[in-house]
Each structure stands twice: as structure tokens, then as C-alpha cells.
Amino acid sequence: MKILSLILKIAETLLVCVWGVAVGIFFPLLILVCGSEIVEPDIAARTDIMAVWIVTSTVGYVLPAALIFGKHYRVAAGLSFAGLVGVLIVNGMFEQLFIYTEGTTGPDELYLPLIFATLLDIAILAIEERHNIAKLFEDTSRKKEEKAPSIFEDSPESSVNQNTRRKK
Numbered sequence: 001m002k003i004l005s006l007i008l009k010i011a012e013t014l015l016v017c018v019w020g021v022a023v024g025i026f027f028p029l030l031i032l033v034c035g036s037e038i039v040e041p042d043i044a045a046r047t048d049i050m051a052v053w054i055v056t057s058t059v060g061y062v063l064p065a066a067l068i069f070g071k072h073y074r075v076a077a078g079l080s081f082a083g084l085v086g087v088l089i090v091n092g093m094f095e096q097l098f099i100y101t102e103g104t105t106g107p108d109e110l111y112l113p114l115i116f117a118t119l120l121d122i123a124i125l126a127i128e129e130r131h132n133i134a135k136l137f138e139d140t141s142r143k144k145e146e147k148a149p150s151i152f153e154d155s156p157e158s159s160v161n162q163n164t165r166r167k168k
Helices: 002-037 047-069 073-097 114-128 130-145 156-167
Strands: none
Touching: 002 047, 002 114, 047 073, 047 114, 073 114, 114 130
């Protein structure tokens, strides 16, 4: 399992380095700085999309990748899930921008691959926390197998209470 975890961490790093940093941070920054010189003016005018894209890539993917190497898997998976929500928001914003353009909904291939980073983070969490997950299942099955308290049986407390009542 350690080898699988290492392979997933390497894949996570490569994915976040390419799409999270290069495409998710530098590309929107380049659009914000250069503007209409490199993209159409209607895209360059939408700085809100670029800001959400940058924040999503930073908080949702770059930071979780760093947390994974710090062995904070649960926090990383949570932030990565927040990044997934951010990617879906960016996707919706681009779809609204390109609503009247036929044949395209925007640069989907630039930010949608980050969904796989979320899946990788969740897989890494499951692999690294497998012992805790197994303990959780054991505790749940042990609770199911416990004898349920019955209202028909006398418990030691109730017999003590009855004895004290009889003595009075």
C-alpha cells in the first residue's frame, strides 16, 4: 500500500504542478496582467472569473498538495473538495460567458482536469487512513453485536431499587 500511496502522491504532485500552478494560477494572472492583448476583450474584462480561478487553484489544489506532504490528509481532502466546488463555479461562470457562442463553453480543458486531483486526494486519504477506517468499521460492528438492553429483564440497578423499596 505504501507504493500505491507514493505513486498517487507523485501523480498528485504532477497534476497540481501542471494544472494547479501553471494553468490555474499563471494563466489567469497572465490574462489579468496582459488583458485583451492575448484573449478576447469580453474574456479579459471578466476579472471575477480569473480571481475565482486563481483562488480555487491555490486554496483547492496547491495548498492540499502541500498538506499531503505534511501528512495532513483529512484537511487536504477537505480543501480539495472545496476546490472541486470552486472548479464547478468557474465552469458555470465560463458557461454564462460563452452562452451565445456556439461550439464552446470556454477553456474547460484548462481547469476541469483538477477534478482528478480531488479524486486523488480522496484516494490518498483512504489509503493512508485505512487503519482508522478499519477501526471505525470494527466499532460499528461491535456495537451491532452487543446485547441490546431489554425492558423485560431486571438490571442490577432495578433490583437494588426494588430491594430498597421493600425494606421501607
